[in-house]
Amino acid sequence: MRVHFIAIGGAAMHNLAIALHKKGFEVTGSDDVLFEPSVSRLNKYGLLPKEQGWYPEKITKDIDAIILGMHARVDNTELLKAQELGLKIYSYPEYIYEQSKDKLRVVIGGSHGKTTITSMILHVLQAAGKKFDYLVGAQLEGFETMVGLTHEAPVIIIEGDEYLASPIDRRPKFHLYKANIGVISGIAWDHINVFPTFDNYIEQFKLFIDTIQSGGRLIYSQTDEVLNNLVAHDDNNIAKLPYALPKYTIENGITTIISDGKKYPLQVFGEHNLLNMEAARLVCEALSVNTADFYNHIQSFKGAARRLELLGKNDTSNVFKDFAHSPSKLKATIHAVKIQFPKRKLIACIELHTFSSLNKNFLAEYSGTMDEADSAIVFIDNKTFIQKKIEPYQAETVTKAFSKKDILFFNDPQYLLNYLNSLKIANSNLLMMSSGNFGGIDLTAITNKLIKN
Structure with a gap:
């Protein structure tokens, strides 16, 4: 497969480019502005464009897929050339789905906590020796890149952003993954430049629930009134699993989970993180990691980058x-x-x-x-x-x-x-x-x- 990235320097885009390169794809790309750490990471794998800018001559009929980043504009010369040639153009969430449509897809959505919940799941699955692919919105300890794609992993864990997919695809990213297991951490109005009213914003989560595959699961925070109301009025053929705060204590600045008579001291703290942890626990339980093993593994979780x-x-x-x-x-x-x-x-x-x-x-x-x-x-x-x-x-x-x-x-x-x-x-x-x-x-x-x- 030969793929070309328009706006390869984006946080998700350059990580996806590296992931596909590791998977054996022929990868090229362009961008008019490139910053660290994208420059060093792309250069390490020989994917750094020789010159910054847009070069429509790079767009040829033998390209199997164009992956379009949000940084590009609708009048981008490479995009126009790709459209002229009739090439298949994907947003990066569309291409993530294309690479994972035969896998079990876990998609973590919500106005807050997405990165942390995703990071907790990845941390526990890695500690438990599970095989998985992933897309997460932060650099994590123990993971070289923010995207991992393999042929053999049976499951993919995806952080599902509600922001727009690409300049020519105005759908929220998390609508495109078609989750088998969906998570919603809460709903609090954001992205006012795209969703001008709270009702319009809430509607995006209703549509996300509609994309969860029949027979799938929705894991959601029952502490969020808006979210609870949304779930109560949903009639999709999916299981609905609420979560709330676990039993815990705080002593000398250390938060300790209490479960089944056992104590599990944590390296993270805050009620929001404890709620995130319960969402992650229910996902891991669905992936055959029991509660005791989950809490044992989560004790070594130090948090996602820039999150407390x-x-x-x-x-x-x-x-x-x-x-x-x-x-x-x-x-x-x-x-x-x-x-x-x-x-x-x-x-x-x-x-x-x-x-x-x-x-x-x-x-x-x-x-x-x-x-x-x-x-x-x-x-x-x-x-x-x-x-x-x-x-x-x-x-x-x-x-x-x-x-x-x-x-x-x-x-x-x-x-x-x-x-x-x-x-x-x-x-x-x-x-x-x-x-x-x-x-x-x-x-x-x-x-x-x-x-x-």
């Missing part, structure tokens, strides 16, 4: 980095740290970076989300407004939306850096949350300075 990642600590303080950016994720992450360390002050900083979080009409969704933080900071890099072509707004707009007294606002990375460096964090935890990079601030350097003071 511990940057550094001393005897009285921890510094965490987290991917939280939507209102539900922000609130859950702050609650997790506060409950885990109730005697410590919590300093929480959120960078608003996504289209949804920066949308002036969406800001009110953040009301009350930082109330549990003892000190709250909101950061928006002024350059992000420019890059995303969004009209900047004043500090008062942000602080009013969050509805928290004494909340701090910064729109310049240097001012934020100066403030962070001035902190005294004895008997405190610092929680830095963003899907961006805080304007290029070196969080490792800040952490090293703070925990030594």
Whole structure:
């Protein structure tokens, strides 16, 4: 098989390219902008384009499949050439399905926790010696790439994003996998630039449930009222398995699961992670891993990259980095740290970076989300407004939306850096949350300075 990637440098795209190369495919690709780690990874396997840019002469009739990334535009010259030649054009989720249509497909959906649930499942299956393929949205310890495809694995574990499949396919990605086992972790409005109303957003999860194959399973959080209502009105021929919080204790900053009279201390914490764990447990149970073995294996799970990642600590303080950016994720992450360390002050900083979080009409969704933080900071890099072509707004707009007294606002990375460096964090935890990079601030350097003071 010969496949060509248009926009090969994307996070999922370059990992899929490597996975297909390892499977024996002839892989080529193009992109007009390439960044690390894509550059190094593609170069390692001889897949890095010699020159950046689009070259329609690369598109020839002997290509079996074109895989189109979201970064490309509808007027991309390579895409136009492929359409002119009548070549088969796939989005990457469509091609993942093409490679897994004869396997058992587990698809993890939901507004939050997708990466963590997927990561937990992969961690346990690997520890249990199971064969599986996978697609996950973060780099995981013990896995070289974010996509794994083989001929022999009987099952594939897929993180099912609800964002759009490609520039010419406006369906959410998780609709395309046709799950045999589907997971929904919860529903909290996101991607306002694509789904302008909450009802429209909810509809995408209803359609996802409709794609679960007849006789399949839906595993869902019964703690989510919106999701519970959706499932209650569903009449598809599938089994519906709810999950809730397991029995647990917190002592000296360690969360311990209690199951069948046995104790299993964990390296992760937070009610949201315990819920994620129960979703993963039910999936693994469906894949012949019993509860005791699941909990034994999950004890060594350290978390997915950038999900409550511990940057550094001393005897009285921890510094965490987290991917939280939507209102539900922000609130859950702050609650997790506060409950885990109730005697410590919590300093929480959120960078608003996504289209949804920066949308002036969406800001009110953040009301009350930082109330549990003892000190709250909101950061928006002024350059992000420019890059995303969004009209900047004043500090008062942000602080009013969050509805928290004494909340701090910064729109310049240097001012934020100066403030962070001035902190005294004895008997405190610092929680830095963003899907961006805080304007290029070196969080490792800040952490090293703070925990030594």
